[in-house]
Amino acid sequence: MKRIIATYIKEWHLMRRDLGGLALLFLMPVLLIVIMALVQDAPFRDYKDHVFNAVFVDLDKGKTAASIKEGLLESKQFNLIEHHENKAIDIATTKELIQKGTYQFAIIIPDGVSAEVVNSANLIANEMGRQMGLPASLPHRETRKGKSVQLMFDPVSKPTFRLAITNVVEKFITRIQSEIVLERIAKLSQKEIADTSTFDIEKQLHVVGVKEISSQERKDVLNGMNSVQHNVPAWAIFGMFFMIIIISESIIGERLGGSWTRLKLIPGSFSDILVGKMCFYVVLGVIQFYLMLLVGIYLMPFIGLPSLQPGHAPFLLLILVSCISCCATTFGILIGTIFKTSNQALPVAAISVVILSAIGGVWVPVEVLPDSLKTVSLISPMRWGLAGINNLLLRESSWRDIIEPCGVLLGGTLITMILSWWIEKKRMSQ
Amino acid sequence: MVCVQHLFKQYRNADTPSVDDLSFSFEKGKIVGLLGPNGAGKTTTISILCGLIGEYNGTVNVLGFDVKSHNCELKKKIGVVPQQIALYQNLSCRENLFYFGKLYNLSGNTLSKKVDELMHQFGLYEHADKQIKNFSGGMKRRANIIASLLNSPTILILDEPTAGVDVQSRSMILSFLREYNQSGHSIIYTSHLLDEAEALCDDVLIIDAGKKIIQGQPLTIIAENNTASLEELFLKLTGNKVRD
Numbered sequence: 001m002k003r004i005i006a007t008y009i010k011e012w013h014l015m016r017r018d019l020g021g022l023a024l025l026f027l028m029p030v031l032l033i034v035i036m037a038l039v040q041d042a043p044f045r046d047y048k049d050h051v052f053n054a055v056f057v058d059l060d061k062g063k064t065a066a067s068i069k070e071g072l073l074e075s076k077q078f079n080l081i082e083h084h085e086n087k088a089i090d091i092a093t094t095k096e097l098i099q100k101g102t103y104q105f106a107i108i109i110p111d112g113v114s115a116e117v118v119n120s121a122n123l124i125a126n127e128m129g130r131q132m133g134l135p136a137s138l139p140h141r142e143t144r145k146g147k148s149v150q151l152m153f154d155p156v157s158k159p160t161f162r163l164a165i166t167n168v169v170e171k172f173i174t175r176i177q178s179e180i181v182l183e184r185i186a187k188l189s190q191k192e193i194a195d196t197s198t199f200d201i202e203k204q205l206h207v208v209g210v211k212e213i214s215s216q217e218r219k220d221v222l223n224g225m226n227s228v229q230h231n232v233p234a235w236a237i238f239g240m241f242f243m244i245i246i247i248s249e250s251i252i253g254e255r256l257g258g259s260w261t262r263l264k265l266i267p268g269s270f271s272d273i274l275v276g277k278m279c280f281y282v283v284l285g286v287i288q289f290y291l292m293l294l295v296g297i298y299l300m301p302f303i304g305l306p307s308l309q310p311g312h313a314p315f316l317l318l319i320l321v322s323c324i325s326c327c328a329t330t331f332g333i334l335i336g337t338i339f340k341t342s343n344q345a346l347p348v349a350a351i352s353v354v355i356l357s358a359i360g361g362v363w364v365p366v367e368v369l370p371d372s373l374k375t376v377s378l379i380s381p382m383r384w385g386l387a388g389i390n391n392l393l394l395r396e397s398s399w400r401d402i403i404e405p406c407g408v409l410l411g412g413t414l415i416t417m418i419l420s421w422w423i424e425k426k427r428m429s430q
Numbered sequence: 431m432v433c434v435q436h437l438f439k440q441y442r443n444a445d446t447p448s449v450d451d452l453s454f455s456f457e458k459g460k461i462v463g464l465l466g467p468n469g470a471g472k473t474t475t476i477s478i479l480c481g482l483i484g485e486y487n488g489t490v491n492v493l494g495f496d497v498k499s500h501n502c503e504l505k506k507k508i509g510v511v512p513q514q515i516a517l518y519q520n521l522s523c524r525e526n527l528f529y530f531g532k533l534y535n536l537s538g539n540t541l542s543k544k545v546d547e548l549m550h551q552f553g554l555y556e557h558a559d560k561q562i563k564n565f566s567g568g569m570k571r572r573a574n575i576i577a578s579l580l581n582s583p584t585i586l587i588l589d590e591p592t593a594g595v596d597v598q599s600r601s602m603i604l605s606f607l608r609e610y611n612q613s614g615h616s617i618i619y620t621s622h623l624l625d626e627a628e629a630l631c632d633d634v635l636i637i638d639a640g641k642k643i644i645q646g647q648p649l650t651i652i653a654e655n656n657t658a659s660l661e662e663l664f665l666k667l668t669g670n671k672v673r674d
Binding site: 006007014264 | 480482483484505512513514515516518519521525529532533534577578
């Protein structure tokens with residue numbers, strides 16, 4: 001134990017004098033967390049939070065176009081652009097503006113849409129009236145023309161964005177059509193219902209709606225992912241794994257500097273020295289993670305982002321973070337053991353951390369990765385660490401939920417330790 | 431004290447063995463010089479003697495311990511001064527010595543007293559809290575020796591302890607080695623400074639290409655080979671060809 005503590009203290013003295021290493025350990029993850037949370041804030045937000053500038057071209061000039069326009073403006077999600085350089089926007093200008101990327105999309109109401117909607121409503125009302133035994137018949141054409149409200153999107157806009165906008169516009173059209181149908185039925189029965197204060201069509205149409213409910217029992221548990229909730233733990237884990245650069249550098253430095261040789265000349269188990277070294281970096285990794293958590297909780301609101309919800313299982317979180325730190329530390333020891341010089345080790349360490357983070361769901365959640373990468377991601381300790389942390393921070397998890405990630409991380413720790421020991425033994429016997 | 435028989439060591443991927451059927455022995459309480467040109471096998475031999483290299487053929491017995499089977503017991507009784515400055519450059523001299531002392535299971539006053547005493551003896555007490563990286567070459571060499579004396583070794587093995595140091599540091603190191611030897615300790619050391627070895631050693635062993643060339647008391651082997659100095663004898667036996 002004395003030897004383990006001595007090594008721990010030695011590592012502390014070395015680290016406190018290595019300002020570059022300390023900056024790499026603490027400032028780099030803070031920068032990553034802040035920048036990535038800001039960058040990824042928009043994609044994590046729902047489209048309902050945005051106000052879109054949309055070109056609106058009304059070739060119909062009828063009631064339907066007016067209703068669509070009114071509905072879009074009422075929703076406060078759309079800022080409709082109908083003029084460009086003091087001229088009414090036509091189809092050619094619309095194409096040009098969208099192609100240039102000046103606006104992300106355009107809503108074009110073609111000529112005859114209102115007539116077609118009214119004709120369609122009259123047809124429906126007549127059919128309903130016939131079935132109810134009403135004698136009157138509203139004017140209509142039997143031949144129905146297919147008319148569409150057209151949406152023109154910037155070529156670079158994402159499919160999810162196109163889908164969201166299409167859904168919103170479709171919703172308005174359906175509502176307008178329903179209103180016209182009701183109005184036609186009223187006309188058929190010679191009654192006015194639109195202005196009655198006791199009959200709210202909008203409310204009636206939404207009697208059976210769609211409502212999101214939480215699967216969580218606790219009211220104070222965050223229900224849903226946001227940029228901070230993803231990026232803070234993800235980049236904190238990335239920072240812990242970036243520690244492998246410092247650990248491998250330390251081991252290679254000791255080996256090349258000769259102190260590694262001296263350590264091996266001292267009687268007693270060499271594993272005491274390795275354990276002392278490991279303990280120091282494991283604790284350092286845990287401290288680093290919790291500091292990043294504090295950044296997420298207290299700094300993020302200052303830059304206009306939501307505060308991190310730290311979950312309700314601090315003890316389980318500590319166990320999980322310790323397992324992640326163990327895995328990162330022994331990975332660093334392995335890199336430092338495999339490579340003979342820093343020039344060999346540093347690029348491998350840096351690139352491997354970036355690759356493991358990419359497949360481990362640090363950059364984007366694992367759920368959105370292709371299936372092939374999802375399978376590959378199982379080898380990334382960051383994936384397991386992040387999955388465990390998401391369980392603790394976003395779900396009402398118990399200790400059972402961290403058994404799997406902790407088991408995998410400790411398994412990885414054991415494998416890297418055994419590999420390091422085997423490589424060092426091979427080197428000694430050369 | 432040291433008995434080596436038919437020692438053979440060839441590193442993986444090496445074309446020739448580093449040590450090839452080497453046999454020698456030394457008595458207790460002597461200063462022995464292990465000499466040879468570059469690549470002769472001196473460092474490999476020393477690494478085997480102190481248990482750093484465990485894979486070799488032949489038998490090696492130091493202080494009555496078989497090096498392979500009693501590695502740990504042996505390490506308690508030997509001190510090794512590596513050729514490199516085997517210290518943490520960013521730690522102070524005191525921090526380095528305390529760390530290595532604790533690894534030898536020393537602690538408290540015993541360790542503190544030992545460290546202070548050795549730093550005084552080697553003229554480093556005033557610089558105890560300076561980081562090793564700020565030491566001169568000679569100071570680093572002296573600190574490197576101190577770190578190997580913390581366990582009060584019965585036998586001290588030094589690999590070129592005076593390489594690259596100034597005259598004053600060299601004189602201090604050699605004086606210490608004589609004193610240490612006079613207090614009953616054995617010393618094995620390697621050096622390329624043959625006049626130094628001639629003056630210091632009771633016995634020398636010259637090896638080349640991993641094989642023993644000659645062994646004996648410096649003055650005796652110089653006379654037996656009709657040479658004027660150890661350096662002349664060395665060149666006579668190992669040739670003038672420059673080694674890589």
